[in-house]
Amino acid sequence: MTTDTFIGLGSNLKDPAAQLARAVSGLAALPDTVLIAQSAFYASRPVGPQDQPDFVNGAVWLRTSLPAHQLLDQLQAIEQAHGRERLRHWGPRTLDLDILLYGDQILDDERLTIPHRELRTRDFALQPLLDLKADLTLPDGTPIAELRSQCPDNGLRKLPPADYP
Numbered sequence: 001m002t003t004d005t006f007i008g009l010g011s012n013l014k015d016p017a018a019q020l021a022r023a024v025s026g027l028a029a030l031p032d033t034v035l036i037a038q039s040a041f042y043a044s045r046p047v048g049p050q051d052q053p054d055f056v057n058g059a060v061w062l063r064t065s066l067p068a069h070q071l072l073d074q075l076q077a078i079e080q081a082h083g084r085e086r087l088r089h090w091g092p093r094t095l096d097l098d099i100l101l102y103g104d105q106i107l108d109d110e111r112l113t114i115p116h117r118e119l120r121t122r123d124f125a126l127q128p129l130l131d132l133k134a135d136l137t138l139p140d141g142t143p144i145a146e147l148r149s150q151c152p153d154n155g156l157r158k159l160p161p162a163d164y165p
């Protein structure tokens with residue numbers, strides 16, 4: 001059995017677009033997993049402390065037979081392999097990989113909250129999801145497009161493909 005899952009990517013340190021491009025390669029190479037599509041990359045103002053660089057954000061659509069917690073283990077291994085630095089809470093980071101959606105599952109334990117806790121209010125996560133699948137919904141049926149039209153504007157700017165490594 002496979003599950004369609006959507007992963008959010010973010011970075012604001014050490015050539016963020018290159019961090020994301022390398023992460024997409026890592027995700028495409030995961031065991032028991034196929035990369036279905038990747039979104040455009042976006043520049044976005046930081047949510048949280050403003051004394052940090054702008055972020056680059058994107059998302060990928062994966063089809064996997066890994067259970068959610070094993071997928072999380074794999075994402076954390078990619079973050080570590082890419083020299084993840086996380087200098088402070090809500091501060092700058094080299095690479096953040098978040099499971100935004102995992103099929104229509106709802107999960108909440110000490111390691112994982114799916115759908116991602118802040119998904120509903122973050123344009124930098126919602127817009128890449130819409131790029132991937134315009135009719136995507138939360139497990140409760142709420143359209144991602146509806147959340148996107150209601151969420152705060154965070155100055156999202158699509159990066160031209162020439163800016164990707």
Ligand code: ROI
Nearest residue numbers: 010044045046047048055090091
């Ligand atoms: N802000 C933006 N714009 N993008 C992110 O990926 C992001 N990630 C975070 C915090 C620091 C909360 N702010 C962010 O973890």
